[in-house]
Amino acid sequence: MDDMNVDIPEETLPSAGFIFEDVTSVFTEAACDMELGSFVFMDDLTLHDAMGAFEIGEPRLDSGLITEGQNLPPFDPTMPLLPQELCWILDRAFSYEMEWHAGNLLSHTVFTFLYVHHLADLDVDFMPSYVYQDPSRPRELLFVVLKAWVTGLLKCCDLSWRELSKGGVQDAEDWQSEKCDVSLLEGVPVKLALSSLEEASSWLLNTTKFPVLWRNALRARITLRKIILQIMHTDIFASPSQYQDLIDTAREQLAIIRSHPSPVPVASSPVHHVFDPYIARLLKTFVPLRIVPLPAPEETWRSISDLLDGWQELCVLAQVHNLSTWEIVGHLRVWSPQLPPRIPYLRSQAQSTFYDGLLILNKFTFTWMVDRFFYETLGVTYDSLASTIKQHWPFQALPLSRMERMLYKLITPHIRGQWLNPPRRRRHLAKSLLDWHSLYDALIEITTHLRDTGVTKDHLVTQMPNVALVWRLGAIREVIFSGFQLELFAREERPIAYWLVAQVLDEHLSCLDDLLRVVHKDSTAHHELQFQYQLLTALQSMSTAVFVASMSFISFDWSRLRPTFYRRYKWAFRPEYEDIETQPIGHPDICRLMPTCADVLQNELFSPSGEIEMAETILSGLTKFGNSGGWAASWANDRLQFLSCLVDACKGLRALPASVKEIEAFDASSLKWDPTVHPWFPAIAASAERREDQIY
Template identity: 65%
Template sequence: MDRMIVDIPEETMPGAGFHFEDVTKVFTDAAAAMESGSFMFMDDLTLHDAMGAFEIGEPRLDSGLIAEEHRTPQFDPMTPMLPQELCWILDRSFSYEMEWHSGNLLSHTVFTLLYIHFLAELDFEYIPPRLLATFDPSRPPELLFLVLKAWVMGLLKCCDLSWRELSKGGVQDVEDWQSEKCDVSLLEGVPVKFVISSLEDASMWLLKTTKFGVLWRNALRARIILRKTILQLMQSDVFANPFEYQSLIDLAREQMMIIRSHPSPEPESSSPAYHAFDPCIARRLKTFVPLRIVPVPSPEDTWKAVDALLDGWQEVSLLAQAHSLATWESAFYDGLLILNKFTFTWTVERFFHETLGIPYDVIVKTVVQHWPSDVSPLPHMERILGLWLNPPRRRRHLAKSLLDWHKLYDALREITTELEKNNLPKNHIVMQLPNVALIWRLSAIREVIFSAFQLELYSLEERPFAYWYAAQVLEEHLSCLDNLLDVVPKDSSAFQEIQFQHQLLTALQAISTATFVSCMSLLTFDRDRMRPAFFRRYKWAFRPEYDTVKTPTVGHPELHRLKNACADVLQDELFSPRGAVEMTQSILTGLVQMGSSGGWANLWATDRLQFLDHLVEACKGLEGLPTSVRDMDSFDVGTLKWDVKVHPWFPFVETKADAA
């Protein structure tokens, strides 16, 4: 990379001065034989190359245009720095790093730190002696060649580990992630231990040096230790040693307290610290993405983002000690072990134990005793069960997993049908195996429906059907839970979970029905508009693979039933939308007042109660719904407002005070 940005005199720019010659006729004559709208292609000349030949004056696309405010002087990586200036550089780099984690590109965030591109020059062995002689005592060279170099190496290695994890596709929300590294090294070949050792050397020098005051020594050392700790957290296996992992989180939080108590001051206007960043660096990197200058968040917003990062690791640390599928709802699977410690057999055992409250061995023994042949159907069923562990983006993953759940439901139906033929009583707990799969499948369908509200995917016309469909799915789910309540052991956590879920789903069904009725007038029964939108929104339910499964699907959307459902509602003079919401609020309030959600919530019982509180608030926002179906004609559906910041699933009735 060039060390300087050269200012080109205006008179030498194309189109300026006295030597401009109009070449329009040259191009006109050359293209005379071409037909209008035709193209001429050359070997090895792409459309991108052709577009790159134009200087169109658009700052985001024009690689030759640099606005005056973005022009930077020559950058010298060996310019001495004060400790407080270095603190400011490290903090600003943290800001850009958090912006990368939030979804921006490396070329627009982390790579704007110019020391990254001159890292090899920060080497004591190759520094010219004359530079060592000219260093100001208040700006010791170790700040650059030891402290800053180690910190930049730690930053790049953290980015490398994050990049590797994202590239595996093993985390949620990677759809918009850009993997472009612009041919800039993230120290891929450098061992993590070497980088940690460099950070430790920098920390030790800061601890012992007397070249500047203790205030900035501590401030810089806290930032070095935080960087080292974040790197260690990214490398550590939380499942192998959760207690060590937790100690790293605690150490990082201690450093955050020190950093907040020693904020870096804004450098003076003449400070060379400002030259350490080039927001337009993407112009000089190998990238195919237009330039975007990312605003730098405030220091407090940056530290809040780092806190959120630590909170996420804290949650993982707690989850690593919770060996419950119902708590996780999904699991880390590396192709060999689940949660890095359990075999696939553990998953099957936990699945049935947590849903039915009995050991899997009981199920196996019962099936073997009543199965007519020597070939057990259980291995096939277990293989199907394992398919839901695949890890892509959550909502899309849930929609795709519904087919696998249906296959499991079909397999369990075949097993119980055969067991019934061989005299297993209908009230035996093993006969509820199909409902076990159906419960998990209906839970996934419910989340697919409601998460679309949270993601603001539905148009106004689609929302009434979504609420009606949710109510139908909840009805099926409640029917499954009713069947399980009769057979699941009363003293088990599974029974407590089913009781909690039954009350919660009853409340959700009531408020979903009330919302459907209240916004029913938003529906359009124009076939040409409804059907395409319906099949596009619920395409997951119409995969051709469903035709290969004998058992009919349960809980799939049925558009043809909507018209009759609307007619039934209008004829039900006893139904009260407001009354249904009041019933929902009463059920939820009762669950909150119990003080414990029971079941499999474990350490997250408080979070579950907060979820209930939020639903109670949603009920309060719907107190203005009509009291009866007769009042629907006078109800202004325009007062229903959906705002994910108020509640992710349900609207509220806007009052005159709200509108003002």
């Protein structure tokens, strides 16, 4: 190698100090005849092989590469700790735990806490007493308090992992299941972990080895860990009052922690090395190394507070035996940008609470579910409807069993689907529309035969198809509106989406008209129908107004518009619909778009701003008088808050054109969609913002 063309200092070579030779010149000479940008291909060279050639030396891909500043001193799991240092360690571990719940990997969050891997070393019987001669660093802090807390942390992760792995949420999409062959104490009984936490709490209560301020601070953190473990292990149906007491106590401990923040240790303190963000290099994982930035402590406490709020909501919801209430709560969680989104663990637990694979709400069968399906819309029991059908059915074989099986297949996934992540929720609703239409067709067939036997159209039993149609049209509305929230629509697609949803809402209102005529006026079902009627009327006015105001976005280039339309709304054009005799209601028809646009432009009486004003009046009336409907139950205030958000959306659209003549002069680009402000409707940007957009 004496003829090397490139001089490289020996100390910069990889593995300097070992017997290696620099072979850079070999590759330089071999490539000297190649032109810049050319490639040499070999037989059987795959993309994987090519990427492997670049992997070494690339920090984002090579988990074994240790760059300057990443070398950490050896970790001593038995080093003595000050109480304030231990507080800081526990707070930071709380943060990593919540980051795992937020969707990051265990290897990048919880497993960076090195005591997780050295739990077996925290055994006081194997430590010489002279190591802990400093009275300010009692050994019980390590071998009693910290050991118990780490045990509780791992057991909480184990219980969370078991819940998340049930399939209610998606692995690698909502959460990460990779354990990297690290134990989460799967075989340790929860009672044993709780016992060690109780022992640690008792020692902190009675010790006098350090000031009471830090005793209380550490005890609050130990107690919070114990209560979180208890809540995860407690059956929500067995003792709702005990469940609620645990949540209240956890909030008290969280308030104490917030009032006693832990100070950040000095930079030279060895406790900074308790967390190794590069621990994934030593674990069995196929995921590239990633450093997860930790949030501020207050954000962690807010996340834990949201977790407690989610348990609180679930505790109340578990005692609510109404399908409509469950659906309303699921909707509000998606509709309201002010409400914090639930972490995957809570969404999975909500699904398991509603249906555990055997019973609904831990006590009801599918027969109860069918009864609630009709009772909550018609105000009468399913038994009374079935009795009427049996009395007037003209054939020997009753059709009820087939219809009930359809409901079994539809309702439970529909309710559970409200707690999927937004994209999967939308996909689930779109896929279910065919089954809802099959149910509607079956009910139409039943009521048609009943009318032939003399049952009048004003009888409640003839409204059974409308019950299925209400649920189906609501699902179509959610599929279209969620496209705005997920920012799926291109600029040209937005006015078309508003046009379609206005048509769906028109069909929905017609259906509610039929139901309101026959449902008993003093029933909760009637109150809910009235609320829905007013809400949907306001939504239809808003959708129509925004459609007309943004009509200029549509290019009307048929060769481009038509394939985009059919691709976006492919759920409505499944070939299976052709096998069903009844025509689907609320399906999009692109051929009606151009005539509709022409009719709107010729209607001199139409006023987009007038539609917004009418919608605002309706919504303000609902909000002012506290009329949140019949089945909202404990979530009536949350639904009123959603109405207030819709009122604000109306206020942001007050400057729409007052007439059709003003539409041509209206700058449609001033409409700004922001799902964090409102999930469905835009606001008109200020003139200053429009000028700034034009500049840039």
